[in-house]
Amino acid sequence: ADGPRFLLTHVEDIAERKQREMQLAHRASHDSLTGLPNSAELRSRLSSRLCQRAAHTGALEPVDAAFGHPAFDAAGHGFDYRPGGAEAYDAFDHHVHTVAPEGERDDGTKGLAVLFCDLDGFKSINDRFGHNAGDAVLIEVARRLSQCVRDGDTVARLGGDEFVILADGLGKADAADLAVRLRNEIIQPIRAEGRAVRVGASFGIGWAHCGMTADEVLKSADERMYVEKRSRPKQHRRAG
Incomplete structure (x- = not known):
């Protein structure tokens, strides 16, 4: 009460540090080439929708x-x-609960569709024109996929030439239409290293529902994709 009073304040601008932290977090959850969510982020987003009990039990x-x-x-x-x-x-x-359409016909149920996409003929572009051309193709495919989905849908790159789309609120016909639209976008010519190249795309449509793990959902969509790929003539799967 009898002496001077002091207020000691320390102010530090941490904006740059926070920006670095955000950049590191983004690098950990996103693909460095395409900027899309990576495999870990995809599984995290998918798992957050799934509880451990099946919706129908x-x-x-x-x-x-x-x-x-x-x-x-x-x-x-x-x-x-x-x-x-x-x-x-x-x-x-x-x-x-996340539920899935049942049976072969569209029963009107809206669910979380998981579209597994594998590029057809991508390896031949790498082999013929080099990895820079291959990278250019992957970047353009990622851009086209992202432009064709709705806000709130997820387009992720699993690695290599594999992509996954999570699209909620779709019925069976909606998901099939989305796969057709995405394929039609992908097969358009892509400019890479000064030349026009083409890739094909095979899609498998799986459905997420509670009681499944993220890996089980992705495996189901992956298996459907390979069935679809084998069912198409080879000439429809060519790139160049």
Whole structure:
């Protein structure tokens, strides 16, 4: 009370540091060549939509977390069980199950479509014209895929010449139409290293639903893609 009063303030501009942190986080979750979400980010986005219980099963499978296993809340979302009633799972009871269309016909169900895309004839472009031409093709394919989907859909690059599109709220006919539109965009000539080249594209359509893991969903779409690829004549899968 009798002496001078001091206020010591330290101010530091951390904008540059935060920008570097954001750049590092982006590099960790996105493909360096195309700028698309990478395999890890794709699996993260897909997993966030899927709980551990199948949407069509009725039984819950709670397990005490003391044994190291997840329990499930009334909506089927995994949580670590703790005594104490509703507060133990309030954060999870608004989960909406991801469901998938069933059967061969479009039954009107809207779901999370997973389109697995593999480029046809891409290796021959690398072999004939070099990796710079191949990179140019991948960058242009990524751009075309991104332009053909809606805001909120995900276009990711798994690696090599494989891409995956996550598109929510689609029925079977919608997903098939989207695959046709994407293929028609991809097969248009691409300018690479001063020449026009073409690639084909094979699509497999899988459906995500609760009770599946992200890897199971991707494997299902991948298998459908190979069935589709084998069913098309070789001359329709050529590039150059």
